[in-house]
Amino acid sequence: MRVIVPFDARGPKTRLSTLLDYDDRNEFARAMLRDVVSVVQDTGRDPLVLSSAPIEFENCPVLVDERSLSRAVNERLRAASSAVAVVMADLPLITDAALERLLTREEDVVLARGIGGGTNALVSRTTDFAVDYHGTSYLDHRSTALEIGATLAEIDSYRLAVDIDEPDDLVEVLLHGESRATQWLRDRGFRLASGTGRTTVRRTDVTHEPSQ
Ligand SMILES: Nc1nc2c(ncn2[C@@H]2O[C@H](COP(=O)(O)OP(=O)(O)OP(=O)(O)O)[C@@H](O)[C@H]2O)c(=O)[nH]1
Numbered sequence: 001m002r003v004i005v006p007f008d009a010r011g012p013k014t015r016l017s018t019l020l021d022y023d024d025r026n027e028f029a030r031a032m033l034r035d036v037v038s039v040v041q042d043t044g045r046d047p048l049v050l051s052s053a054p055i056e057f058e059n060c061p062v063l064v065d066e067r068s069l070s071r072a073v074n075e076r077l078r079a080a081s082s083a084v085a086v087v088m089a090d091l092p093l094i095t096d097a098a099l100e101r102l103l104t105r106e107e108d109v110v111l112a113r114g115i116g117g118g119t120n121a122l123v124s125r126t127t128d129f130a131v132d133y134h135g136t137s138y139l140d141h142r143s144t145a146l147e148i149g150a151t152l153a154e155i156d157s158y159r160l161a162v163d164i165d166e167p168d169d170l171v172e173v174l175l176h177g178e179s180r181a182t183q184w185l186r187d188r189g190f191r192l193a194s195g196t197g198r199t200t201v202r203r204t205d206v207t208h209e210p211s212q
């Protein structure tokens, strides 16, 4: 099964700009991309990075499509003659066991929810299904699948559900990750900070404020 990994190479992870400057965000996004691609390869599937701009990436083929995320993914879904999976590039806790649970279901549409309402991973076996990402896309994709009469499976997986959007999401990466992304954060001085409330993340080596 072909596994599409969408990747925004044009200034990714803007919602982390209070913690990471532009270069750091690019590096961190690429560390997560490598994590996801490696896990896809560990399951024996072929990843294809669907990038919004050209990138140097030696680990697997890259297809550049400058259109919006949904348009680029829908083009791949329409063109598919067999099952296609779409796995986001910002899932640093992903494991091959978690991904395998998604990929081995046989329903027409298989959805893995993200914290916050997104769709972190999916499989489509019907060209009638189209994506509409952003907002509460998980609910939208579930409705779409039901409207087109597709059989539907929903995967409840913590490891697939944690996507990295906001600074607080980094807590999960430091708590439960062992990936390149986790190591990248540690190397940059990010540490867990616990007190009376929820655990947060602080940076111990900051020599400058993020510029953008
Ligand atoms: N090919 C492609 N991938 C995208 C695009 N926008 C986002 N992605 C990828 O889709 C996944 C989810 O992205 P988001 O978290 O919504 O966006 P982001 O650009 O990574 O982060 P923010 O700038 O904070 O919104 C990630 O794997 C992104 O790299 C796009 O326009 N084209």
Ligand SMILES: C[C@H](OP(=O)(O)O)C(=O)O
Pocket (backbone or CB within 6 Å): 069, 114, 116, 117, 118, 119, 120, 132, 133, 134, 135, 136, 137, 138, 163, 165
């Ligand atoms: C692309 C979007 O991701 P989020 O903004 O939820 O991370 C979604 O899954 O709909």
